[in-house]
Amino acid sequence: MTLNVDTFYWGAMRRFGNFFPHGTFPPHVSILLISAPLDQYKQNRRGQVYRCLVRDSSCIPLSIQEPSHGINMSLGLSMTKDPESLNTMVCGPTIPRECKSITTYNGMCFEIDQSLHVKQPVPSSLEECPGQTDIAFLLDGSGSVNKFDFEKMKDFVKDLIREFLERDTKFAVAQYSGYCTIHFDLNTFNVMNRDYQVNSITQQGGGTYTAASMRKVVQEVFSTSRGSRPKAKRIMIVITDGQSNDSGMLKNAASEAEAKNIIRFAIGVGRAFSSSSAMKELETIASSPPSNHVFQVGSFQALDQIKDTLQNSIFPIEGSQTTGESIKMEMAQEGFSAAYIPRMGAVGAFQWKGAYQEYKGSTLDPTPQQSQNMEPDSYMGYSMAVATTHTRQFTILGAPRFKHTGRVVVLPSRDTDKAITDPEDWIGAYFGAEVCAMDVNKDSYSDLVLISAPMFTDRDREGRVYVCTINDWMTLVGDAGQMGRFGTSLAPLPDLNMDGFNDLAVGAPLENDGQGSVYIFHGTSSGISKIKSQKISASDVQSGLKYFGLSISQTSLDMSLDSLPDLAVGSKGAVLLLRSRPIVTLMARVSFNPPKIPTNQVDCSTPLRNIAKVCFTMTRQTTDTKDLQAKINYTLTLDVTRQAPNYRAYISPKIREETNTITLRLQEQCFSHNFFIEACPEDSLNELSNELDFTFEGLPTTSPGGLSSSLSPRSPTSTYHPLGFEINCGADNNCIDNLKVDFNFTSSEVRVGIDEVINVTVSVESREENSYNSHVILKYPAGLSFRKFTILQVRVHIRKERENEDSTIFMCHLLNMSQIFIRNLDRNSYNITGNLSSQWIEQIGLESAQFNLVSSATVDYDRNQYIYYSSDSKNNPPIQKIETQVEVYPEVNFTKGVIGGVVGGLLLLALITAGLYKVIFITYLV
Structure with a gap:
């Protein structure tokens, strides 16, 4: 593995007690902004941003004038940096607001410029409490309802009114039969005397003219003269026990109510609604969709069974999906995530489907953006990133609770949004907990989208990161045996190893029993390497750390002033600053003296001498100016392609390897090695392939806390250096063979069983240029037994094709x-x-x-x-x-x-x- 980040921390910010530093952003090289979103520094104030000086690791809170309503906002839960202006945005998404019916939760963000001036909050004010509500009850007083049931109907109305008293709600009560009577309008109904007023209503009897009565309530009750409020939500609750006498007019009456934005609930009581036509009437009376606005019970005594459901439909609780007037931005928690101004994640918007707020123009009026692919409780906006292409920008939003597995949505500036689902479809994986858009090849355009699923469990691992391209995806995982929440944090890094591609950091804060780790992955021409280049464990940095890797700085500036990018990593109560290492390349060169192996020697008993000169040149690739040095351990292996003992060169008999250890600096250093080459080798055509292997260990510089250099991946640690033979093939260096082969036998015939020996004489003559590695192969029948051969001329190789035949071995001389x-x-x-x-x-x-x-x-x-x-x-x-x-x-x-x-x-x-x-x-x- 290549170690590009030095594990010796050179700075530590420890001002944060037991709180978790969440964001770390350097506005410039001497100052680091660190957020502590759980810092409860006042009774109703939570979350601070600290201004930390790098030179002495001192931190003081940054003065941010929070508005009076910015209560316990968890300021700094998300932080982001504008790549254009280099300003930082910090957000607090947990501002509560007590309304009459519910407690809403919203958020706001502050922009901090490079001079540490804090601008006005965005948005400047919170969402209004859920609006006023005007409710009109229309009771069936026809003759088909007996007196006892009419009293049950009034009890049901009194119970509902009692449940709605804590809300800003006004009531009206009307009764219909053959005609309609408005007993109390929105002005005359007194909630303090509600039971008396409802009890005073007597049943009219007669027919059932529902449509006419609905029109009268729409026209006379929901009017400003009768107490209707312009901004109030308007509700009409119609209770009936059967079909109406003017059913043909119901559609028109419903249209009039719709024109005034009156939400209608229809309650059918009794067995009359078992018929399809009666149910059709209820659906016509009610608003759409009927499933949310039509209720049916078997008797008036059963009205209490639908009271809670009806109440929740009128005033939906958080996370519920009911009417078209359900909660939108009241629980949005703007700023839960942020991708540089002007975008803020709103994880709780639209019944926790999620959305993001986009602020445009000088007035910064918010424009909520949501996805049609979401379901309630999906938490879209839990994480956010912006990807940039040649033509437009895409907003990438994580929704880790979508169908309990997770989903990521890509919202372009036009067309429909695109959804990315968990390829493993793993329940509880939290797919989309972190998203990151990454420019790998340094062209300022996004090449990859990274999506983490830190809760994914696979045998002995926890957490994974998906690397998505246009056409494919791959996964990154942490070490086996670690349930570490790998992928809790993601951070793009600059090109640490100087290979031309940006790199990636992944946090796993629960590894090693909660100590934590950070993984480094190198970028490649095809994306991200699946094999980690380095793992930084908390114990390697400092003992006693907890949750190291919970957050990682999204930008890496040179804060240590050594011309190298630095990395800030958050843990429980501390932020540690780590430096990247200098990068060097190492070129290995081997030359030989003589540069070619002579082939004209006559004495084949004395080996040839040669000298291998091994040279190393170390060159700096980064912009630092330190005096770098490294320990090199190298091994030179001669004729490496030949298996022992058939190699043609050796250092000493039976030894063809030589090892040496040197200390190298930023200049060329050479070392000589004597070796021998076999005299008159059988193969003088194929060159000797000599291998040079080396290991690299950067040595610390002499300065305090000296950095060690790392070897660039562009430098191979194994090289091959050929040593060829002198081949005499004329001026064109191209040998043209012209061999003449003659055979001579003892006789022209062989008498089987009588002749004991057959002598074969082979004569080979080269008539043109030199012929190298020439062979003559003799094949003989299985009935003959090979006995001997006699070499009459040097450099003739004779081999026996049949390995199992008898043979004799002679030492022959010419x-x-x-x-x-x-x-x-x-x-x-x-x-x-x-x-x-x-x-x-x-x-x-x-x-x-x-x-x-x-x-x-x-x-x-x-x-x-x-x-x-x-x-x-x-x-x-x-x-x-x-x-x-x-x-x-x-x-x-x-x-x-x-x-x-x-x-x-x-x-x-x-x-x-x-x-x-x-x-x-x-x-x-x-």
Whole structure:
């Protein structure tokens, strides 16, 4: 692994007690802004932003004038930086507001410029409490309702009014039968005397004219003269026990109510509504959708069963989806996430479906943006990022509770939004808890979208990060055996290893029993490497840390003034500053003296000497100015492609590797190594491939807290350096072979079972340029047994195709006798003496054996000057041969030879002496 971040922290901010520093943003190199959103510094004030000086790690709260209604806002729960203005935005999304019916939660953000001046909050004021409500009850007083049931209906009305008293609500009560009576309008109904007023209503009796009565209530009750408020939500509750006498007019009456934005609830009592036509009437009376506005009970005694449901439909509680007038932005918690001004996540908007607020223009009027792909309780806006392409910007929003698995929505400036779902569809994974848009190739446009699922559990891992491209996706995971919430934080990093691609940091704050870790992944030409380049554990930085990696700075400036980017990592009660390391490249070069292996040597018994010169050059890639040094441990391996013991070069017998350790600085350093090359190697065509392997260890600089350098991935740690042979192939360096091969046999026919030996003589002649690595392969029938070969000329390789055939092994020699000048009719004689030895008999374990010794002589001369003339047609110089048959017997035990032993021994001695005489004294006549 490449260690690009130094684990020795050079700065630590510890002003935060047991609170969690959530955001870390450097407005400039000497100051760090750190938020502590859980810091309860006053009874009704929670969350602070600290201004920390890098030089001495001191921190003081930044003065932010929060409005009086900014109560316990958890300021700093989200922080972001504008890449254009470099201003920082901090948000507090938990401002409560006590209304009559519910407690709403909203948020606001503050923009901080580079001079640390704080601008006015956005938005400047909170959402209004849920609006006023005017409710009109229209009771069925027709003759079909008996007196007892009419009293039950009045009790139901009194109970509902009692439940709505704490809200800013006004009431009216009307009764209909053959005509409509408005008993109390919105002005005359007195909630303090509500029971008396409702009890005073008597049943009218008669027919059921529902449509006409609805029109009268719409026209006379919901009017300003009768107490209706212009901004109040208008509700009409119609209770009936059967079909109306003017059903044909219901549609028009409903349309009039719709025109005045009156929300209508229809309650059908009794068995009359078991018919489809009666149910159709209820659906016509009620607002759409009927499923939320039509109620049916079997009797008036059962009205209490729908009281709570009706109440929640009129005044929806948080997270519920009911009428078209349900909660929108009252629970929005603007600023739960933020992606540089002017966008703020509103995780609680639209029944916790979620949205984001976009502020445009000088007035900064908010424009809520939501997705049609969301469901209630999805938490869209829990996380946010902005991706930039060549043509537009996309807002990326995480919704980690969508269907309990999670979803990410991409909202473009036009067209419909695109949804990205969890590929694993894992319940509780919290897919979308963090999102990040990343420019990998440094062209200022987003290349990747990263989505974390920190709660995903897979055997012995917890958490993963999905890397999404246009056409594909891959996953990043932490180490096995760690339930660490990998992906809790994501942060794009600059190009730490100087390979041309930006990098990524991923936090896993629960690793190692809650100590925490931060993972570094390198960018590549195709995205992000799946293999981590470095893991920074809390214990490597400082003992006692908790939840290290809970937050990571989204920008990495040079705060340590060493011309290298720095990283700020949050943990419980502290922020630690880590420095990136200098990057160097290392070039390895190997040269040889002589640069080529000679091939014209005559003496094949003495190895050739050579010198390998190994040079290293270390070059700085980063902009720092430190005096860098590194320890290099390298190994030079000769002829690495050959398996032992067939290699052609060696340092010493049977050893072809040499290792050395050096300390390298920013200049070239060279080292020499002596080695030997096998004399007259069998393969002189293919070059020697020599491998140089090395390990790199950056050494700390001499300055306090000195940094160690890291090796660039562009520097290979294993290189190959060829050493070739001198190939004499003319000026064009291209060898053209022209080989002549002749075969000569003992006779033209073989008598099976009679002839014991077949001699084959092979003659190879090169008529053009040098021919390297040439082979002659002889194949023979399975009925023959290979016995021996005799090398008459050097550099001839003979191999046996059939591995299981019998064979003999001889040590053969070619003797060259030079005669410079021979007179006409001269005769010269040469005496050749030698010893005959055979290992073949011992190898196969025979007690006796018989073999032939063939000695041959021929004439070699300069064929460019002379012509050999002979009486035969071939005109070839004669080859004279002497064949001696040697027979070996086991040693005789003379103690057992009582009769004839002496005679037999003398005879055997005479035979061997005669045989040896032929071997030792052979005369060639030329």
